[in-house]
Amino acid sequence: xxxxxxxxxxxxxxxxxxxxxxxxxxxxxxxxxxxxxxxxxxxxxxxxxxxxxxxxxxxxxxxxxxxxxxxxxxxxxxxxxxxxxxxxxxxxxxxxxxxxxxxxxxxxxxxxx
Amino acid sequence: xxxxxxxxxxxxxxxxxxxxxxxxxxxxxxxxxxxxxxxxxxxxxxxxxxxxxxxxxxxxxxxxxxxxxxxxxxxxxxxxxxxxxxxxxxxxxxxxxxxxxxxxxxxxxxxxxxxxxx
Numbered sequence: 001x002x003x004x005x006x007x008x009x010x011x012x013x014x015x016x017x018x019x020x021x022x023x024x025x026x027x028x029x030x031x032x033x034x035x036x037x038x039x040x041x042x043x044x045x046x047x048x049x050x051x052x053x054x055x056x057x058x059x060x061x062x063x064x065x066x067x068x069x070x071x072x073x074x075x076x077x078x079x080x081x082x083x084x085x086x087x088x089x090x091x092x093x094x095x096x097x098x099x100x101x102x103x104x105x106x107x108x109x110x111x112x113x
Numbered sequence: 114x115x116x117x118x119x120x121x122x123x124x125x126x127x128x129x130x131x132x133x134x135x136x137x138x139x140x141x142x143x144x145x146x147x148x149x150x151x152x153x154x155x156x157x158x159x160x161x162x163x164x165x166x167x168x169x170x171x172x173x174x175x176x177x178x179x180x181x182x183x184x185x186x187x188x189x190x191x192x193x194x195x196x197x198x199x200x201x202x203x204x205x206x207x208x209x210x211x212x213x214x215x216x217x218x219x220x221x222x223x224x225x226x227x228x229x230x231x
Contacts, residue, residue, distance in 0.1 A: 031217065033217060033218065033219075035219075035221075040223075041223055041224075042117075042204055042221035042222055042223045042224050043158075043204070043219070043221045044221070045218050045219065045220070048217070048218055056218060089156060091158060093158075093217070093219075095217045099217065100146060100163075100208075100217070101160060101163070102217045102219065103160075104150075104157065104158035104159075106155065106156055106157050107156050107157075107158075109156075
């Protein structure tokens with residue numbers, strides 16, 4: 001049973017470009033969470049999604065950031081017009097409905113140059 | 114709002130010895146979980162141990178145990194017989210439980226970098 005898969009592992013974007021980060025949850029998991037880890041900091045919650053629904057986006061920046069979890073395919077975190085301050089590691093986690101444990105992927109390190 | 118504080122940015126321990134990492138949290142919730150996660154250089158977040166707030170007994174997983182003091186809002190991690198592979202960043206995390214069940218929305222501390230010396 002494969003774990004949570006995130007790709008790419010590393011992503012370099014120039015300022016103003018778009019970044020698309022993908023997350024495939026563990027088999028049987030219908031809930032996905034995105035976290036951001038800035039250098040020297042802990043992970044900060046961004047958004048919680050179920051299939052085709054955003055449940056909690058209280059941690060998402062109001063502009064340029066969006067997330068989706070379609071009925072088919074991976075969850076996508078999209079950052080438009082990236083800026084240097086978006087450079088961070090972005091982690092995805094997944095869980096079963098009602099589960100008390102979230103399993104994490106290995107993260108995508110985004111570098112904006 | 115909940116907060117999680119880890120006041121030890123870095124710690125060092127000799128191989129085979131015991132080390133305790135501190136964590137305090139602030140919440141008005143009565144039903145929640147607390148976690149310790151390990152993040153080695155590979156960046157993978159690995160769950161080390163979990164404690165349900167309603168349980169008085171401290172959780173234990175092999176060489177890892179916690180000292181959960183609910184009234185003091187303290188949740189420390191003890192690593193016994195430290196091994197070189199324990200070298201990692203350790204994060205304490207809080208998760209609220211709502212009437213609808215676990216939220217899985219984790220609030221993390223800033224982490225403690227543990228170095229196990231040979």
